[in-house]
Amino acid sequence: MAPEREKSTSAPSGTTDDAPIDERDQAASETISLPPHVAGSGTLDRLVDTARGYAEASAAKNTNKAYAADWKHFARWCRLKGTDPLPPSPQMIGLYVADLATPTGNTPALSVATIERRLSGLSWNYAQRGFTLARKDRHIATVLAGIRRKHARPPVQKEAILPEDILAMVATLPFDLRGLRDRAILLIGYAGGLRRSEIVSLDVHKDDTPDSGGWIEILDGRDGGGTLLTLDAKTGWREVEIGRGSSEQSCPVHALEQWLHFAKIDFGPVFVRCSRDGTRAMETRLSDKHVARLVKQTVLDAGIRADLPEKERLALFSGHSLRAGLASSAEVDERYVQKHLGHVSAEMTRRYQRRRDRFRVNLTRAAGL
Structure with missing residues (x-):
């Protein structure tokens, strides 16, 4: 193997470069085609598309x-090392x-998580x-096991936004169209x-746009009603009641x-x-x-965690801080939080609960100590 190393070797997945891409590097969807022994026709070509x-x-x-x-x-990476990505070689990988x-x-x-994600991408x-x-x-397996053993660290979690935080954040927003x-x-x-x-x-509404990930319904009810969201989420379709x-x-x-009222939105996203002047919705x-940008900006404007330098504050919060905030703040039975977030397991829900009572179930005392 050639001795040279490139900085791009460990670059993030989004890194781009100017290396030529051969036909085997094209999008996977292009590999879907007619069998070689089948003659093409207008109908079959459309079905391929x-x-x-x-x-x-x-x-x-x-x-x-x-x-x-x-x-x-x-x-x-393979080209730099003088080899070919196809067919797959466990030794090279x-x-x-x-x-x-x-x-x-x-x-x-x-990180270990990023490397495992890379492997999933290659498998796909x-x-x-x-x-x-x-x-x-x-x-592959023994190398990865050694990396996990030597380099694995607990996941870095974003800070949860608590009720007093979200109220302070929305209070920083104006009442123009963007603020609404x-x-x-x-x-x-x-x-x-x-x-x-x-x-x-x-x-x-349902089926308003091809790229929709769900739709809303505003309902009346005995307790004031609310909004029902139907979401095409990571774990499948689910309903969220707000x-x-x-x-x-x-x-x-x-x-x-x-x-929705002031933006005059009754269809689509x-x-x-x-608009640039902030007077109408596009x-x-x-x-x-x-x-993500909105969360970070309003966290700064609201003075949340002002004891830290600005750079550290920005790193602590992200769009996921909203999700963690609800899980950490809702004073209800854990199973309701799990259903609301669409988690398959209670263990995943607990990872989001930054402020839960960890010692409510005390097995030490239950054991008689």
């Missing part, structure tokens, strides 16, 4: 993007994994090309325990109604961009990055 569309929809857009970047990075875990110059080693890409990556092969929109995003995201992608993928708050200032349903759906 349809099948490609379904193939692209088999994973989230961000997942497809990450997997494509993973393959591009690995293919470039074992070396690649070891390289990812080794710092190079000013480039730090990748090989499968689309008709190959199987034997991840249990000793050349961002207030609704924060309160709906918090009360719904939503991922940032789930917030921005909402439509007003009840009305104790006051208009903190009520997520009221904030949503105000935004719920959360969209505003048709373009917001990116999920807007939610």
